[in-house]
Amino acid sequence: MERVNVVGAGLAGSEAAWTLARLGVPVRLYEMRPKRMTPAHATERFAEIVCSNSLGGEGMANAKGLLQAEMRAAGSLIMEAAARARVPAGGALAVDREEFSALITERLAAHPLVEVVREEVTAIPEGITVLATGPLTSEALAEALKGRFGDHFLAYYDAASPIVLYESIDLSKCFRAGRYGQEADYLNCPLTEEEYRRFHQALLEAQRHTPHDWENLAFFEACVPVEELARRGYQTLLFGPMKPVGLKDPRTGKEPFAVVQLRQEDKAGRMWSLVGFQTGLKWPEQKRLLQMIPGLENAEIVRYGVMHRNTYLNAPRLLRETLEFQEAEGLFAAGVLAGVEGYLESAATGFLAGLNAARRHLGLPPVAPPEASMLGGLVRFLATANPENFQPMNANWGLVPPVEGRMGKREKREAMYRRGLQAFQDWLASLKPPVPGAQVAVAP
Template sequence: MGRMTRPEISVIGAGLAGSEAALSAAAQGVHVRLYEMRPAKMTPAHRSGDFAELVCSTSLGGEGEMQSKGMLQAELRSVGGGIVGSADQSRVPAGNALAVDREAFSARVTALIRAHPLIEVIAGEVERVPDGICVIATGPLTSDALAEDVQRLTGSERLSFYDAAAPVIDIDSIDMDIAWRAGRYEQSADYINCPLTKAEYLRFMTALEQARSHTPHDWEKLEFFEGCMPIEEIARRGVDTPRFGPMSPKGLDNPKTGRWPYAVVQLRQEDEGGRMWSLVGFQTGLKWGDQKEVVQLIPGLQNAEIVRYGVMHRNTYLNAPDVLLDTLQLKADPQKFVAGVLAGTEGYLESAATGWLAGLNAARLAQGLAPSVPPQTSMLGGLVHYLASANPKGFQPMNVNWALVPDPELPAGKRKWGKREKRPLMFRAGLQDFGTWAAAQGLDVKLPASVLEEKEASAPEPVTAG
């Protein structure tokens, strides 16, 4: 018999996504070549050569059954995810959030990878995507040469180099007694419209003028152009400028008055199920607290729940709905997987989670198995479903949020769920479904005791022979 060879894959980038991808694939018995250009070539955002370096924040999100990131953390813990495990071992007090000592965290992840017998770390810049099965996880500062090769694989128009996003709202928090659905000049009703009187518009403009902007790092700064101007910059050009731009009321008859309002804010559907809606023309760099206050001054959005805040910063990401399957494979080349920010996610935890799934699926493909996707009731399943099915027009990266996960079925006689009622139900049901899926992939799953108890309590009574 000839010498048996072990299946192998490549992973480019040792940030949170790439590190988790390498650990996930290696856990399946696959040999991993992990490429990392640091410290030989640094980026403006990094300070060391350690893996999974946290650059801007120490927080991996809120914990517990009320938090969407808490649900994603629980899913990764249940399958032994290396990033969440290292975070748990490096945590520092931060109330109900998972925060870490950044240096200790990166050192733990680095040691975990370097000690793994199936992971081979290769130092140096990768300028071309390797042949064979590969996970591309190079983050928001992908090098120019590699970005050019990714453009070759996907098409140049599908790769963006900056993130200019508007706030995204959960539809359940939009007051449809005030807002209405319509297109301009009675075109198809594809938009939700929020009307403003002159007094409401002037109050909104004053708040927008006084709101504070996020101060970007030097490497994040953008050169604004007309098609991507932040709403606060448009407002600085004159009090009526937004009303003749993104807030124009032309062609929008308010059904309550039969006339055009003084100004209008439009929202466009962002996801397949119509749970998430973004403010058209409202890309913004405002601080998140100020952003929320300004948005909630818009009639119809006074109780708006923002599931993704607007941002303006340097970023490299693909138009995921155009180029990715929900398995995180490239449509153009299914041997290539993409994870993290490059795949269209926002946030450290989301990067790690997509890295875990890309690593698992790359390993399965290397072993002759079909890639698989968690159920949409899980937070990770909801996220990758969104990436593959979102509105590709003006696509912007997304963080996890409850609008990604279907609401539980309403009991008979109940009109509407309250957040504090439904989120724990979504958390437990989604985690159960994730665990069932993961076990079917042959993974060792360890669910929290509270979820196991609920699963046992809801199991049908065994049928015995009569």
């Protein structure tokens, strides 16, 4: 029987290969380490964790908690290994990274349907394939992707701005407008001269993230971090992302001294990003600075800004919500390459890509989880986000529809958790053929 190819044995590729094998589909799993190492990896093991050893916060009020529950329901290898290699971490799911990757490597290498090939893939393989090569995709394969889909579909540098929940913005302090009377597609947070002075000084004093050696890249002038712009001079931001030119505050009839603009990130308008505010600041500093901006004092950040080396696709232009390429039937992407951030999110998209690659192999159409589930919301974002300013995304409550009714924030999140997990379980139960090992009764 012809094998399905999985390229890359990180968390996404490992989960994809495991899902395929569980469905009885032979897999050829390519991993270039140890023949060719990356600047980030230290071993040849699968699913090696190179940064934080956390798979995110747990619990019904946590978006990652819902995604963890969905993955457990799906019979995830990553979640099984995480449970066995768990270490104390308060309210987060953290693992002993060596035990974690060793367990996953052992399970996959021993599976009779998984053939492991230790070599670099330099071209897109023929046949049904899952590409899960991560943020450090090799130059040769990146060139092959560019040749197939075009230069503008592949990014090499993740310069992302913070994204906040719309419901957490104080709209009484903002105004909708486009520059020079154009369509009012932006939310504008005006600052007085004194507010700008304090904000600029805080940027100068803020602690920056110290990047790994493999993330040290010269800044492209088009994506200079906001803290670097502040260091170039007091007025630099006023001629850059905070320029007020052409934006009249309808409450005063005048242009403010400075302005922070927010742009809609998803079709439903639940998430908005700060325009031009890509940053490498530490996360607590980002939160502190955002809360100095009028209208964002209580803003909930669903994705922090980042500045690091990353190879990812412009998913809205290329991928369907099934993670299959729009113009290449049988070719799937998963993990960071598909446009997600985080270990858990990578594993979850690996599950879906593996499931749909198996379905193609079996002559069945690809499927996507329901929108109320966290995985369903995530892959729908990848397929429908604004392609002009696409940024990789992690699990957050802005990805799923809100619940109706008057209740507190925690109650709402727990209701969204219960609804999402039930929808995901119902979807799993509806799949034919079923996914072996999937559970249908894991709700708390």
